[in-house]
Amino acid sequence: MTDSVSPTPGDHPSAPSPAPDFTPAQRARGRALRRAQLPWALGGRLAGLALTLALGLTPAGAGLVSAVGGWFGGSWAAEVLGGAAALVLLGQLTQLPFGAGARSVRARFGLVTQGWAGWAVDALRGLALTLALALPVALGLYALTGRSPEHWWLPAAGAAALLTAALSFLYPLLVEPVFNRFTPMTPGPLRESLLGLAARDGVRVRDVLVADASRRTTALNAYVSGLGATRRIVAYDTLLSTADPREVELVVAHELGHVKHRDVLTGTVLGAVGAAVVVALLGLASGWDALLSAAGAADAADPRSLPLLAACAAVLGALSGPVQCAVSRRVETRADLHALELTEDAEQFVAMQRRLALTNVSDVDPPRVLELLFATHPSATRRIAAARTWQAGRAGAPDAPSGASSRPETVV
Structure with a gap:
């Protein structure tokens, strides 16, 4: 993708107009x-x-x-x-x-x-x-x-x-x-697609894990955690049970960007x-x-x-x-x-x-x-x-x- 196609990081519209995305x-x-x-x-x-x-x-x-x-x-x-x-x-x-x-x-x-x-x-x-x-x-x-x-x-x-x-x-x-x-994600199409996404991005990950976030919250999230040998993709179970697989891929793609x-x-x-x-x-x-005196030390x-x-x-x-x-x-x-x-x-x-x-x-x-x-x-x-x-x-x-x-x- 050439630079002329992509906006510079941080190059958001200064005042985005309210789109019909939210009622x-x-x-x-x-x-x-x-x-x-x-x-x-x-x-x-x-x-x-x-x-x-x-x-x-x-x-x-x-x-x-x-x-x-x-x-x-x-x-x-x-x-x-x-x-x-x-x-x-x-x-x-x-x-x-x-x-x-x-x-x-x-x-x-x-x-x-x-x-x-x-x-x-x-x-x-x-x-x-x-x-x-x-x-x-x-x-x-x-x-x-x-x-x-x-x-x-x-x-x-x-x-x-x-x-x-x-x-x-x-x-x-x-x-x-x-x-x-944290439990390993069940083998299947989603796990393979996430590992494939990381491989296509040139990012080595150790595993794909699922965090039991639903014990505390309904919020959705995923992240890539660790450095080197400890790096793994982690997805909230709330995300996996709520979002479409393609949306999960987009969240993980964002996190791979950090890596x-x-x-x-x-x-x-x-x-x-x-x-x-x-x-x-x-x-x-x-x-x-003066500070030491004020603190009594x-x-x-x-x-x-x-x-x-x-x-x-x-x-x-x-x-x-x-x-x-x-x-x-x-x-x-x-x-x-x-x-x-x-x-x-x-x-x-x-x-x-x-x-x-x-x-x-x-x-x-x-x-x-x-x-x-x-x-x-x-x-x-x-x-x-x-x-x-x-x-x-x-x-x-x-x-x-x-x-x-x-x-x-x-x-x-």
């Missing part, structure tokens, strides 16, 4: 869900940030670390591990009512199939995983600060980058199975670099006497500085959020284009986008400010408009020379 009632339903969820989502973010800042920029956090550490003997290790655990627990408890509120909203719209007991178990699993990661990280961090209170962030930045890369590789093996059961353009690898590298930069900035913050090696570091990390995360969303939307746009070029089926792509939007009760055309701040994917109307722009460009392109392929060969 007024369908649009209203998506807006209603978004408006009902927004207070809970924003409230949870603001409450979590406010708590973190209150503990990190006042002596309250230092007092919490000292008190919890004292319950376990008052040693240096007790303060580090106890303080880290207390921060994680308080953060989770703060988010709990907001998460429950958002879940109740989604349940009213028919998107939740899991009971409250199952939801609580998942929350406990998430807490356990967070503690399993946070406690060793905190212990290693303060071991480094103890050895070099001024330059600890140099080795810590390298360790953060390596840890980020390792977690990206291990996530499908260690974390995903905690929340879902083809090395989005997972690039994301891992950028995440590793970002983690190193964050640690370096935390090193600067921990050397600022003596220096960076003092475990009572832990809430301060958490507060600084939270601020950096909040500030970088819109930038990460913008990058994500561009990446998703490129994957959409890849799906169109791989399948050459714009009409079925539009049908797939409609099904995803309606089943997931998406706001198909949200306010632009919300999209810029929080959306990781373009809206459904923008994706559909882009597909039709691609289709129109392809229809208007001159025919390829006799014997020539309509798109370049895939290079493995």
Whole structure:
């Protein structure tokens, strides 16, 4: 496919006109869900940030670390591990009512199939995983600060980058199975078509798995997970039971686009670099006497500085959020284009986008400010408009020379 035929990734119409793809009632339903969820989502973010800042920029956090550490003997290790655990627990408890509120909203719209007991178990699993990661990280961090209170962030930045890369590789093996059961897709035409799609795209996958998402939700999704030997296509059982096989292929073609353009690898590298930069900035913050004084900590090696570091990390995360969303939307746009070029089926792509939007009760055309701040994917109307722009460009392109392929060969 020549460049003159395909729009540049991210080249959406700036203001797509409402197409007859969604009825007024369908649009209203998506807006209603978004408006009902927004207070809970924003409230949870603001409450979590406010708590973190209150503990990190006042002596309250230092007092919490000292008190919890004292319950376990008052040693240096007790303060580090106890303080880290207390921060994680308080953060989770703060988010709990907001998460429950958002879940109740989604349940009213028919998107939740899991009971409250199952939801609580998942929350406990998430807490356990967070503690399993946070406690060793905190212990290693303060071991480094103890050895070099001024330059600890140099080795810590390298360790953060390596840890980020390792977690990206291990996530499908260690974390995903905690929340879902995965079974190989039953041999048949759909499995063969998905494997054939990946082969035609030059993407090696280990297997095609089905996730039991219906235990929690009616939402539809699929993804390609893992790197190298761990890579597999994963489809929600809700998608397989609801969508037409061709629509499933379009969803998977989009996900293969992420692999083809090395989005997972690039994301891992950028995440590793970002983690190193964050640690370096935390090193600067921990050397600022005014911040340490406000937090009630003596220096960076003092475990009572832990809430301060958490507060600084939270601020950096909040500030970088819109930038990460913008990058994500561009990446998703490129994957959409890849799906169109791989399948050459714009009409079925539009049908797939409609099904995803309606089943997931998406706001198909949200306010632009919300999209810029929080959306990781373009809206459904923008994706559909882009597909039709691609289709129109392809229809208007001159025919390829006799014997020539309509798109370049895939290079493995």
